[in-house]
Amino acid sequence: MPALLPPDLGAFPSLRGLIAFEATVRLGSMTAAANEMHMTQPAVSQRIRALEDSLGCPLFDRRGGRLSLNARGQAFHEELTPGLARLCGAIGDLRCRMRKASPVVSIAAGAGFTHMWLRPRLERLEQAFPDRSFRLLPIDRDEAPEMQKADIALRFGPHQQDDLTDTLVVPEKVFPVCSPEYARQHNLGAELDTDALQRITLLHLDMRDPRWLNWASWCRLSQLPPPPLERAFPYHNFPLLLNAVTHHQGVALGWSHVTRDMLASGQLVALGPHVTRKSHGYRLSVRNPDSAMIAPVVDWLAREFAG
Structure with missing residues (x-):
């Protein structure tokens, strides 16, 4: 049996440091990561410093009081996240089996939807189904x-009416979002117009995926001239992007269900125009739709989508 680690890898980084790094990137700050991990911000910072020392390179740029991934950090995060998710899942599954726990239902979705919509509902989902x-x-x-093996999968993209393998559960509705303070500072009205697009900071995902609207395609569907994208600031994941928006750094495009909780809490305000593509959205597919363990969970999710 081959060794799991090559002999020249050196000291393997602490798993705690890797988890602290992933949480900091996903949530946009060490403070938010500390809150999620029930730790202090200095403790998270210490773990990340130890990780950087172990790797032999910095992962963040720490200039002007702002924390942002450098190129090495971004590449490392993109490679790390899937493996870390599998590792944590494997640990959790083994612990459940050792405790003779209830059956496990796996739900797969894009990272932004998982962290912004599914994860906040996980506690209520567990309360609704204490036997799993x-x-x-x-x-x-x-x-x-x-994604292929998950019991329940939520995929984003176009939906064909005659496709019987999945169901469109969340039609796409997209609109600009910003913090209330940013809207006041820049005198933004209910809808963005050509003048506003010229003078505000646009934030966007640095992701070239034709499934998703970007500022250029949103402007085209809103019948507005393309904005000056050379001034747009890129982010590499949606939770990090929304974290920047809540810190009054600019305006981003928001998807209705992903931003719904933040709009309801007042962290974000929605601006117009609103763009709806009824042919696009989140599609739900179930690996075993007739399963007595899975079907009630699908019904629960459907009620949450409709709420």
Whole structure:
């Protein structure tokens, strides 16, 4: 049996440091990561410093009081996240089996939807079905094996009416979002117009995926001239993007269900125009639709989508 680690790899980084790094990137700050991990911010910072020392290179740029991934950090995060998710899932599954736990239902969706919509509902889902456990899988690639094997999968993209393999459960509705403070500072009205697009900071995902609207395609569907994208600031994942929006750094495009909780809490305000593509959205597919363990969970999710 071959060794799991090559002999020249050196000291393997601490798993705690890797988890602290992933949480900091996903949530946009060490403070938010500390809150999620029930730790202090200095403790998270210490774990990340130890990780960087172990790897032999910095992962963040720490200039002007702002924390942002450098090129090495971004590449490392993109490679790390799927493997870390599998590792944590494997640990959780083994613990459940050792405790003779209830059956595990796996739910896979894109990282943004998982962290912004599914994860906040996980506690209520567990309360509704105390006889089973749930495993959330943040996966952005539809062709990933974990997405194919999940009991319930939520994929984003176009939907064909005659496709019987999945159901369109969340039609796409997209609109600009910003913090209330940013809207006041820049005197933004209910809808963005050509003048506003010229003077605000646009934030966007640095993701070249034709399934998703970007500022250029949103402007085209809104019948507005394309904005000056050379001034747009890119982010590499949606939770990090929304974290920047809540910190008054600019305006981003928001998808209705993903931003719904933040709009309801007042962290974000929605601006117009609203763009709806009824042919696009989140499609739900079930590996065993007739399963007595899975079908009630699908019904629960459907009620949440409709709420």
